Amino acid sequence: MKAKLISFVIPAKNEEESIKPLYDGIISEINKIDFDYEIIFIDDGSTDNTFVVMKKLHESDKRVKVIKLRGWCGKTVALQTGFDDTKGEIIFTMDADLQDNPKDIPTFLKKLDEGYDLVVGWKKKRYDSLNVVVPSRILNNFLIPVLTGVRLHDNNCGFKAFRREVVNNINLYGELFRFLPVLVAKQNFKVTEVGVHHRERIHGKSKYGWQKNVKGLLDLLTIVFLTGYVKRPGHFFGTFGLISFSFGFLIGLYITYLRVTTGSIQYRHPLLFLGMLLMIIGVQLVTTGLIAEMIVSFSQKRNTYENYIQNKLI
Numbered sequence: 144m145k146a147k148l149i150s151f152v153i154p155a156k157n158e159e160e161s162i163k164p165l166y167d168g169i170i171s172e173i174n175k176i177d178f179d180y181e182i183i184f185i186d187d188g189s190t191d192n193t194f195v196v197m198k199k200l201h202e203s204d205k206r207v208k209v210i211k212l213r214g215w216c217g218k219t220v221a222l223q224t225g226f227d228d229t230k231g232e233i234i235f236t237m238d239a240d241l242q243d244n245p246k247d248i249p250t251f252l253k254k255l256d257e258g259y260d261l262v263v264g265w266k267k268k269r270y271d272s273l274n275v276v277v278p279s280r281i282l283n284n285f286l287i288p289v290l291t292g293v294r295l296h297d298n299n300c301g302f303k304a305f306r307r308e309v310v311n312n313i314n315l316y317g318e319l320f321r322f323l324p325v326l327v328a329k330q331n332f333k334v335t336e337v338g339v340h341h342r343e344r345i346h347g348k349s350k351y352g353w354q355k356n357v358k359g360l361l362d363l364l365t366i367v368f369l370t371g372y373v374k375r376p377g378h379f380f381g382t383f384g385l386i387s388f389s390f391g392f393l394i395g396l397y398i399t400y401l402r403v404t405t406g407s408i409q410y411r412h413p414l415l416f417l418g419m420l421l422m423i424i425g426v427q428l429v430t431t432g433l434i435a436e437m438i439v440s441f442s443q444k445r446n447t448y449e450n451y452i453q454n455k456l457i
Contacts (some may be wrong), residue, residue: 148181149232150180150235151237152225153237155184156239159194160239161239163200164194164241164389165245168176168246176430182200183209183210185209186209186212187212187216187223188215194211201456210225210452210455213453218318219317220448224452227449234306234310235303237302241342241344247264247302254335259335260305260309261323261324261328261334263295263300263303263335263336263337264300264338265336282299283295283299286360287325296322298325299320303352305327312332313326313327317362319362321359326366326369326370368423377436384426388425388429389425391418391419391421391423394415398411411422
């Protein structure tokens, strides 16, 4: 019986010293279990010798594939290009900085065997700086559960294991990779988490900056809209539109009542203008919702990023 195939998708930027040890760690664990493998490294605009190291691994092991992007494109593009080239029944994603420990691979596989579709790593003990840990705690322990209903300790952990069906239904763009578990859970796949052994960074520098905190909040709002209203945008815009129109209409009734009973609306002109404005905004929002429904009625083509690829070694 042919062994199952596991695909590893590993984006990297300026991680020349980490690629080979990570490869060795993955191979060491794969050799202990009855699985075949492919490892897809994506060079996301490295300015050091990361691609050279990847290329050498490809030359020595044809199950290592290498994709070199044309300049820095971001983790979303890197992940999606990797996903598009995977052939495995199970797909792992890992960060290339050696903080994800390949020894945890069997733990992920065991959870998948229990019937889950996506298993997310949970770094119970983290070796990140406070400017990474504190925003992560706020997002994962408060904002994400409240706004989406998905409760995980570390949505953005790079160490994940997917079933093929999940990857086939992922359509990444922007920086939505941060909220992959939410996107997957909202498609009614079974999502869970496992504790992983997080390690200190040995080589290179963290790519994390304060800008990511701002982007993370904006992306969370996008996720709330996409997961709650992407198939029914008319409900989103229509709700606010009807609320706005109703307040405007009530103001209009009040102004009419004053005009009929007192014969004057003196000093009420600003209120009249407000009522008219709210009704106009309400009509515009409802109309926007209807237009959005028409757009959604046409199937959206899956995003691909072939144009970003400079070299591919497969």
